[in-house]
Amino acid sequence: MTLKGLLKRDGYVFLREYMKHLTTEEFLRHFKESEGLEQASNIHKLVPAKMKDSTPNTYSGQYGYNDFPMHTDLAHWARPPRYILLRCIKGCSSVSTKLLDGNELVCELGKRRLERTLVKPRRPINGEIPLMRVFQSGTPSLFRWDNSFIIPASPAGKDGVFSIKLKIEEADTKHVYLHQKADSLVIDNWRMLHGRSKITDGYEDRIIERVYLEDKICH
Template sequence: MQSVAADLDLHGYVFLPRHLQGEMSEEVAAGFGEMMTPWEGGLVQSLIPRARSTPNTYSGNFGLNPFPFHTDLAQWPVPPRYLMLRCVRGYRDVPTLIVDGHVLLQRLGTETLSRAVVRPRRPQAGQLRLLRLLQREESESLLRWDEVYLRPASRIGELAFVEMARCLRDASPKPLVMAEDGDTVIIDNWRMLHARPAIPRNRLDRCLERVYLRSLN
């Protein structure tokens, strides 16, 4: 765990090839930290490409097209700290793509992002809370980004959306290839943005399992 925590602190993610093959994702995640259930029955979520899916979801919005870069549950007041992705069925030509938020902060500046006020696209628990793209949480920086589920709520927020989109267009994403059973990635969701490329028609059985972690052990 010391090595995992050190790699997360240094790189924002850790990749563990063929980690504990044959073990259930819930058991693997419990070994890393405190698990979260973001919605009823959602402790372990199977991520399977779908041409059509439930409205107000990424698959419902984009189908088999590329997913934009985002942090998970960015519309929450405090999003999950980490997410674990575990390969059930993977392909080398359909990686998970990541961009380091520290690089984006260097380009955009912390002042702009910390002053950028945004709001969820839809009410959360009956409320439209105002949020900041960059905030302090538990003495650490929390970067949130989602062009689908967040909307600018201030002039600086509008400017930040334009600049963030420009930076992401110019970014050089790192591909995380999860192709073998048990390949596991843990991502710092307060720092790293991730995305998915387009899914070819012969890759529709790709399956990753996701578990959110509130903290590490």
């Protein structure tokens, strides 16, 4: 099965020590040619940081070395990035990337209910506060969630957000460990919620490179 086929089936793909002889830049060029996934952001190094050393509008600024909650990257954008690539530079066997399938939440809570769940960014974006649906049906569909950066925008939104919070608390999450150099994880950001487990003592120097990807055929 192709990588896109696996993404469609599972919502994520874990590639163990994948093409470790390539730099991330070279790896991205390969992805574009072989998988039709092209780079849509700069390469950003994710390094654990204490709350006091970070700004409040980041997850490190809110949670520091503690668990990062389940979320969609840039859920407060009208169109969040389609895919996320996480590539291990310096890994850790005791820190995981947590994954939760948004399709399961949609199935349990119902499409119509979630389509009525209107949310808005906690802060204006370019001077505006757009209204967005937590769930948008389509091919593909889009499920967005971030308890830190989006808030309810209607009575139905409050009900939907409360229900989502409860379901996430009850849900079983998958854990993927980016441990070895070049361990790579591709996540469907329109489907899967992700988070990070607590940074354990001695692994404050963990380094993961993150890049957003788009489908150059469908985009």
